[in-house]
Amino acid sequence: MKIIVLGAGVVGTTSAWYLARAGHDVTVIDRQPEAGLETSFANAGQVSPGYSSPWAGPGVPLKSMKWLMMKYRPFVFWPLPDPHLWKWLLQMLENCNSAAYDRNKGRMVRLAEYSRDVMRDLRAETGISYDDRQQGTLQVFRKQKQLDAAGGDIDVLRQYNVPYEILDAQGCLKAEPGMAAAAHKIVGGLRLPGDETGDAFLFTQRLAELATAQNVTFMYDTTIRSLQMENGRITGVQTNRGLHTADAFVLALGSYSPPLLRPLGLNLPVYPVKGYSLTAKIMDEARAPVSTVMDETFKIGITRLGDRIRIGGTAELAGFSTRLRAPRRATLEHSATDLFPGGGDMETGTFWTGLRPMTPDGTPVIGRTSIGNLYLNTGHGTLGWTMACGSARVLADIISGKMPDIPHEDLAICRYG
Template identity: 45%
Template sequence: MRIVVLGAGVIGATTAYALAADGHDVVVLDRQPAAGLETSFANGGLVTPATSDSWAAPGTPAKILKWLGKDDAPMLLRLSAVPGMLRWGLSFLANCRPAPWRANTRATLALALDSLAELRRIVALEQLSYDRNPPGLLKIFRSKGSMESALRAAALYEELGVRVERLDAGTAVAREPALAPIAGRLSGAVFYPDDESGDAFKFTQAIAAVAAARGAQFRYGQTIHRLAIEGERITAVETGGGPVKGDLFVLALGSYSPRLARTIGLSLPIYPAKGYSITVDTPGWNGAPRIPVADDELKAAVTPLGERLRVAGTVEFAGYDTSLDARRGRMLEDNLAAILPDHPKGPVRHWSGLRPLTPGGRPIVARLGPRNLLVNAGHGPLGWTLAAGSARRVAELAENYRDRGQDSRRAREGR
């Protein structure tokens, strides 16, 4: 089949790879001049099944109210955004109840574990390079109460097969010596030995390159205007360069997926959650961490990326506004200093991007609306974590679609 993938971020590029590997004729459309230049460009760099629990959790509404109007809050709701997210917000609140939270977390974690296995298979097969770190994520705690709370949540992960190691402060510093300057402030840590990390942008460009080597066409600089539909089928994607036809279409435009879906009357429950990061160069620093460190109290993570450090860990609900807020950027700088006081004090590169969040945290990977439309969007902060598994599910849906088409043709021909 000829399959048109809309979007060349980590979700779209990985989907293109999976489809091309299955032998399909794949065309990828993206408005940017290269792959991975939006949400995938400077995210936290984590592939983390062990922290894939939904943001829609029992304690989240109280936290949002407590942080309302505070520009340095880890999760900030801008009042100006409320009118445009009422329906989504009510659904988010409904998913904060214990039962939906557990169901959403179980479903997302199952996909994350499948995705991790698929990612490792692809990386080994294609020999991809992207500043990959040794496996593992260390989550540190500065109070006994917060650690006990985290361990209760970790019990759900252990039920589903995630390995969890409980560490006291001394063992945590032995595991990651870069934490020695703050050893006296730690109450303990949890180590997730199977999580992965690296540069998501480099991975996206690498997977796009191997997809292209398998025959996928990447058409950059293509502004996508609308989907053209006849009856129950999409016939083409209308772009600034003209229509692009196909047999099957995959919507993987992240936070912008709902906008394009509305051109055919399809409503997707996805809201853009703005995230911030900073990147600091660390050439020659012998004290750099070897694995990512997540600070539970600060709600921030530091990820080593070769001779760089990436710090991420804040979310802002402000619609489609992608502007940088200097105060929130400074908060990440302060967080880095609080976690790694001895880090090199060089230039800091600031970034923000939109993470496509569903009310319950589960991504939408399904056939929706027209018969020949597959949606692969709504991965929230877990885009890279879920990318390979979601791509494999899309490839399976594509095969099912092709098989149904062949069965229908045989029936028409009386065979």
């Protein structure tokens, strides 16, 4: 079957890879000159299934008000006159209860754990490397109430047999000795030894090369304008280079997916949540992270990528703005220098921002739509890198008429009615 994948980020590129491996004739269309140049370019670098949690949960509305008052804010809100923003916020509020949180986290962990296993198989099969490390991740708690509140997440980890360790302050330092100078600021941590780290951009670029060798065609510098539909099916995608036809179409455009679907009568509740990162050269190996440390207070991930440190975080609701804001950099620097003082050269670090495609329930949208030959693989939020391989494999199985390895019905757009 001839398939067009729209989007060459980590989700679109992995989709193309697994579709090609299933025997399909695949073309990828993207407006950028290379793969992985937008949200996949400089994310936090974590492949963290165990930390796969929806942002919507009990107490989050009250917490978000407190976050807005912090000097180093993990959450920033610009009240734009955008009806799509307000509708998305209302849907998110509907998920801020215990039952919804448990349901959403459960399916997110299910998909993320599967994705990590699929990625391991891919690495073994192809030898692909991307500054990857398989040394676990550590969530650090600065306050006892944060450690106490981890119980609910641990219950889900147990349900899905995800290995974990509860550590005291000394246990945290044993796992991450670079935090020795910050020992008095830590009360404990949650370590997930099965989690991994890596550079999503390097992965996407190298997988695109491997996919090209599998006869996948990448059409770069091509602007996608609209999807053409006749008799209940997509007949082609209109671009600045003309109309391109196929038997089936996969939409993997992240935050830019909903505008293409609205003219077709499909309302996809995905909204951009702006994230920031800072990439710094390591100055002192002994003071740098071994793998990834999650600073629970500031919602910041600090990751070792080869000879670099990637600091990523912040949730900013600012529409499609990609403006780099100095206060957000200050938050990243504060978290990293507070836990790993002297570890990286923050002053010369590269500051970046990207638009994470977030659903109101945290779970990506994968699978069929009401339009017979149109499929979705989008809405992964902060977990596109974590869930990319598993999402792509599930989608390729669905399109190929094969039963996926994990339950997938609750991942489709139909869950929104």
